[in-house]
Amino acid sequence: MTSRYRVECRRFNLFFPAQFREANSSIKDALKTHRRDQLIEWIKGLLAVPFVLHSQPTAIFEPLREPAENTALAAQRRYVEIMRDVEELINDHIAHQRAGTHDRSKLKLLVPSVGIFFTPLLLHDAFIYQDTRRFISWRRFVAPSFNDIRLILNTAQVMSLVRSGPLDLVTFDGDVTLYDDGGSFAPDSPLLPRIIDLMRKGTKIGIVTAAGYTVARRYYERLHGLLDAVHDSDLPSTLKANLIVLGGESSYLFKFSEGEPDRLKMVPRDEWLLDEMRMWQESDITELLDLAELALKDCLVSLRLDGQILRKERAVGIIPLPGHKFCREALEETVLVTQKVLELSPVGRRLPFCAFNGGNDVFVDIGDKSWGVRACQHFFHGIDASRTLHVGDQFLSAGANDFKARLACTTAWIASPAETVNLLDEIADLDRLVERKNR
Numbered sequence: 001m002t003s004r005y006r007v008e009c010r011r012f013n014l015f016f017p018a019q020f021r022e023a024n025s026s027i028k029d030a031l032k033t034h035r036r037d038q039l040i041e042w043i044k045g046l047l048a049v050p051f052v053l054h055s056q057p058t059a060i061f062e063p064l065r066e067p068a069e070n071t072a073l074a075a076q077r078r079y080v081e082i083m084r085d086v087e088e089l090i091n092d093h094i095a096h097q098r099a100g101t102h103d104r105s106k107l108k109l110l111v112p113s114v115g116i117f118f119t120p121l122l123l124h125d126a127f128i129y130q131d132t133r134r135f136i137s138w139r140r141f142v143a144p145s146f147n148d149i150r151l152i153l154n155t156a157q158v159m160s161l162v163r164s165g166p167l168d169l170v171t172f173d174g175d176v177t178l179y180d181d182g183g184s185f186a187p188d189s190p191l192l193p194r195i196i197d198l199m200r201k202g203t204k205i206g207i208v209t210a211a212g213y214t215v216a217r218r219y220y221e222r223l224h225g226l227l228d229a230v231h232d233s234d235l236p237s238t239l240k241a242n243l244i245v246l247g248g249e250s251s252y253l254f255k256f257s258e259g260e261p262d263r264l265k266m267v268p269r270d271e272w273l274l275d276e277m278r279m280w281q282e283s284d285i286t287e288l289l290d291l292a293e294l295a296l297k298d299c300l301v302s303l304r305l306d307g308q309i310l311r312k313e314r315a316v317g318i319i320p321l322p323g324h325k326f327c328r329e330a331l332e333e334t335v336l337v338t339q340k341v342l343e344l345s346p347v348g349r350r351l352p353f354c355a356f357n358g359g360n361d362v363f364v365d366i367g368d369k370s371w372g373v374r375a376c377q378h379f380f381h382g383i384d385a386s387r388t389l390h391v392g393d394q395f396l397s398a399g400a401n402d403f404k405a406r407l408a409c410t411t412a413w414i415a416s417p418a419e420t421v422n423l424l425d426e427i428a429d430l431d432r433l434v435e436r437k438n439r
Contacts, residue, residue, distance in 0.1 A: 040146055076136075083123040089107040091120055120160055134148060154426075157410050161389060164386075166387070167203050167389060168387040170389045171409075172205070172390075176393040176394075178417060179417055184225070187224075189225055189226075194424040199240075202242075204376075208250075209245070212315050228263065230243055230263070240256055244267075246376055248314050248365055248366070249365040249371070251366060253272045271379075272379045277367070285366050296317065306321045307321060308321060314365065317362055318361060338364060353365065353368065368401065369401055370404040373408040377409070389410050395411065
């Protein structure tokens, strides 16, 4: 049965001229750009060509079929050639960054939204690594997907970090990265031994979360499994001290403390603030939060949302009333409206902020995760961006609070705690390979 949606689309195409349809399509694309990653979409388009030319999806119907392995090898050869070409474009972009002409790189011209790269990306090797796990080259009817490329980029980044030297700092988002959305870090989490193994090797760990609490107890409630495991482990005290929690994006820093009942101790702001952050005026913070609150209230009214305003010391947001849930479209609309209101205001141009979709709420925080990651780097005596990895689940251009971390360090985009487990396993496997080569 033909759906009503398809019928309406056919009517639209029949009664409206092509120029109007093209303009409407462009508007739709513009409205969806905040939910896309242009670099991944571009690579996806490049890989679609060898998929069509070499994967031969019609071969399954032909009496004399080429052996599947030969077809897969031919497809893989073309895929890795393209990934090598993209790898070289990124190297060229990095060279332009060093020369101060990154806006003229070939990659920037091809993908205008592309940002900063702190290390090369070993895309050729990463594709082969993921191909042995996801069998991308063996697929005949499903082309390389957004998720395939996202995971290849993660592997390429990890390979570059591990092969070029020690990984000094790993920062993690909380929800969906370390534990399920709205959950907590359980004592039986498979991430526990992997994070402790990282700490044993001397890697510093930072939890950079939007949760903005002023007391350690609230963070202990969310992270008790990790904090108790570190406390009970055989790690020396010097390594246990390498665990910190930075809340409210970049507002409250707590460090691990064995003597505290909640395993965490608040660090005074004077001990970790960056010089630029010391210049943020309290009057500007109040003004920006007041303006954000007005924009959020307008969205509550105009979108008929069953929610309420929640104001904190350095954040303001809307949360649903008990028993209610916001739909995704309303959350995205609220984020984009509030963000635009703040961007166009004088205080929004003076003070960094982050408006984001929390899954069933919307919050505006002072600062963002780029400042949070930089504060972690600063607290540990100046760790370089090329020796830092931020792991998070929200990397779209709007309504996603991990996006800004790309300004501060290398990143890995995951979609679940299980993917975080796989990523840390990749780091451990690559570490072992490097150790064998160095013997």
